[in-house]
Amino acid sequence: MYSETYDRLIARSYDDFYAIVRDPSGDAGFYRELARESGGPVLELGCGTGRVLLPIAREGISCVGVDASPEMLKVFRDKAPPPNLTLVEGRMQTLDLGEQRFRLITCPFRAFSHLLDVADQLAALARIRHHLAPGGAFALDVFDPKLDRLAARFEPESLAVTFQHEGHEIRRWDSSTRDHTRQVLTVHFRFEGGPPEMSGTTHMDLRWFYRYELEHLLFRAGFTEVSFYGGFDRRPWAAFGETIVVAR
């Protein structure tokens, strides 16, 4: 279960290490711009600690954030989000927000990659279409697999990031294994240097998507207009980088 993975070790230090390894991508600015263009309301699936959604909500745009992990949501709630933001614990595959419809639905930073099989991916896309307002957009990003690395079944441990957390210098070491049959990458994290509750190991599974596979999947789910970008500055899509998609 991904919620358990995020609950254990990751939730409390998530913002500390992704400020270093993810914020420079410019993803938060890209989704904020889409939110402004849409005028809201905005629904983020896999909103985590609010790294992307909280700045949007703070602009006064009506927002709902959904996440499967209670601990990630607790970190988000502790940031005292504004009253125009609602947080819901749940899985995107079974999401039911009643009559609510959204001009923009987002799934930033590979949250969609946690849907490991086609049944879960299609279930989530059906819930997304159900919750989209007429003319609304669904935006997500996943990674495009680097083929030289993809060939390896196992990648040995290396230092992924060193970060500060409540006065401790913590190191996160990553290793990975791949199941080529299922297109599933398992990343093993080992945290060291923190207090006992912040040290130890966990892992997460990520489904890798090929660009045309994702395009077919979105059309199969009923989207009719699908744009691909290769960076959060909206550059044209190119292999081995980010795969960013806006679908209507």
Ligand SMILES: C[S@@+](CC[C@H](N)C(=O)[O-])C[C@H]1O[C@@H](n2cnc3c(N)ncnc32)[C@H](O)[C@@H]1O
């Ligand atoms: C890499 S984090 C991204 C968090 C946030 N979107 C960001 O950009 O910082 C992925 C998030 O997706 C959540 N998640 C994983 N599977 C999910 C599912 N099936 N439904 C809803 N949330 C899920 C995890 O709990 C985690 O908070």
